[in-house]
Amino acid sequence: MLYKAPSDGKWGEHELDYLLFTIRDVKLLPNPDEVADVKYVNRDQLKELLQKADAGEDGVKLSPWFRLVVDNFLMNWWDHVEKGTLREAADMKTIYKLK
Template sequence: MEAELGIPQSQVPPEEMTYLTRIHYKAQSDGIWGEHEIDYILFMQKDVEVNPDPNEIKSHCYVTKEELKDMLRRAKDKELLITPWFSLIAETFLFKWWDNLQNLKQFMDHKKIHRM
C-alpha cells in the first residue's frame, strides 16, 4: 500500500485488515501490454493519508456507489480510462461487498482463487 498508494505502513496494520479471497485475472491494457496476476482482496475501513506514486496511479478520487457505476459505464463507452482489472473485479464482486461492509466475513474464502 505504501509503494503504490503512499499510505504509511503504520496506518494499515495487518490485524486491522479483512482478507477476503484471491482473484486471478488476465487483461489486455493497451493492445501491447496487459496484466496477468493473482490479487489478494483486503478490506479496511479507516481514514488514511494517501499520496499515490504517479508512476503507478494516474489519478484517484473518492466516489459513491452510484458514481462508481457511472464511471464503469463511461469506461465501457470509452469515455473514461479505468484499469481493466478494476473493472472486472468491480463488476463481478465489489458491489456485493460494498452492500455488506458490516458483514464481510460471509465472503471469506481463503482456499479458492477466483478466475476471471
C-alpha cells in the same frame, strides 16, 4: 484473484492480486507509475463512472482488473460493508481466475 489482460499488443498483465478491505480513513500514497488517479465514490457515482468509461466519455479509463472486480464482486462486498458483515464475505482460500 488471478487475471490476465492484454494491453497494447506488446505488453499485457498476468497477475495474482490480493484485494484487501478496511473500514477507516486512510492516507493514500499510490505509486504514480501504477496509479493515474484515485477517487472516492458512492454507488451512484461509481455507476456513472462505469457508464462514462464504457462510452469513452470524459477520458474516463478504468484498469481491466478493477472492472473485473466491479463486475464479479464489488457490489456484494459493498452490501456487506454497509451491513457490517464484511467478514461473512471474506474468502481467504479461493483464487478466482478472471479474464
